[in-house]
Amino acid sequence: MRNLDVCRNIYSRARSSNASVSLVAPRNALHFTFAAAKVSRDPAEVWSWSWWGNESHSPEDFDWMVDYLDFIYSDDHESAYDILLLLGSVGVCCRPAKQHLFIERLIACMDSNMPLHLRHAALRAAHSAREQIASMDAIDDSTLRDMILTKLSLAILSVLCPHPGTTPANDDPNLFFNYGRDLCYLRLVFALARNSDWHPHLFGDRHIDRCISMIPRYCNSRYYEHSFFVAGILLQITPEQTSVTSLDSVTEQQWWDVTRSAWWYPSHIDNTRYLKLLLVLVDGTKKYMQFASKSDLEQLIRDVDNFVE
Structure with missing residues (x-):
């Protein structure tokens, strides 16, 4: 995917320059990539199941996205949204060395203090990585396995739950039920349920109740x-x-x-x-x-x- 290569090169140059203002360039490159691929950045369309062709990508192709997400997620929510939307559209295939960081940042972006559209993009990225997450018994890193089973599991469910004490309006996307969001969630949990190691956590974290x-x-x-x-x-x-x-x-x-x-x-x-x-x-x-x-x-x-x- 040519535009992704361009984005990676621009990001690499921006990071090497050590000038935070230069991160405007990779942000603009991502916007151009979305526009060229006719993928909407509209949060209202985050659940549309559009995919960018059938091209295969090596894990190295996505390492820079995880690094970029790690660098900007806490104070540049719009760029973090773009990265998660990108990962949710083309699939997540990180090298083992980046999996821990990816899961950590995924959990952080699902936090209840984050903007709703960022939390939704994080859920979609988790859906894209559902086969890797479901196969956590094949992960050698015990710390990563524990984080997936404890923190990520709860974070996923939290995205579906309205903030405590709020009464959503009829057109509020944070409704208790949301067609696209719930289908994304069910696909993810379905993948997890195929692995019996996940079953106690699906019950204990109340996914089954949901x-x-x-x-x-x-x-x-x-x-x-x-x-x-x-x-x-x-x-x-x-x-x-x-x-x-x-x-x-x-x-x-x-x-x-x-x-x-x-x-x-x-x-x-x-x-x-x-x-x-x-x-x-x-x-x-x-x-x-x-x-x-x-x-x-x-x-x-x-x-x-x-x-x-």
Whole structure:
């Protein structure tokens, strides 16, 4: 990606000059890169799933972004937003030596004292790095593993929660439910739930409670993608967590709502990582279909037929 190479070179020259005013140049270069790629910087569009082609990038290509983020995140929120938006758009693939710094700055940018659009961009960057975060058992650095499981897990959930004592207006993006933000979050937690090492932390940090709270909102025909990931999260962890009290709040009818609505999405699946979930979804459907109405069963047959075809 030519423009990213230009940004990296401009940033390297700016840092070597030791003049803080020169950081205007890399900031402008980033803005040009967004404009050339037709990627909006508008915070209202932070959840749009636009990707910049299928080019592959080496971890070294992103090291400078992590360094840049580290250098400016505390006092230049707009540039930090640009870097996180960039990482969330092209993917995160840092070298092991930079992973610790990246996670630290991600947590810092999710802090409740940060601007909301910066916190949202940080959540999207975490979503982009979800496979690395989910595979924390493969990380040799024990300090980094502990930070991911303790601080990052809580920081991720905090982005979804309105500030204490506030009453959001109807058009406030900090609403308890937000379509794009919640889908980003569910995709991230779904990836984490595929690793059983994450399960105690998903319960302990109340991610599962958050997912359960989404059932009435999203497990219906209007939000089939959300439904699929809610089902994927809950069905992947319940077999080994039967004693967890938070799941006691889910009624049998809600379990049926979760499983039946999840079938509206599989026809869109083209990723092998979801195949294991389909097996779990089949078992869950058989278990809870006794609570289905006749019309629900007829719709289920149509949905399964669409998937098989």
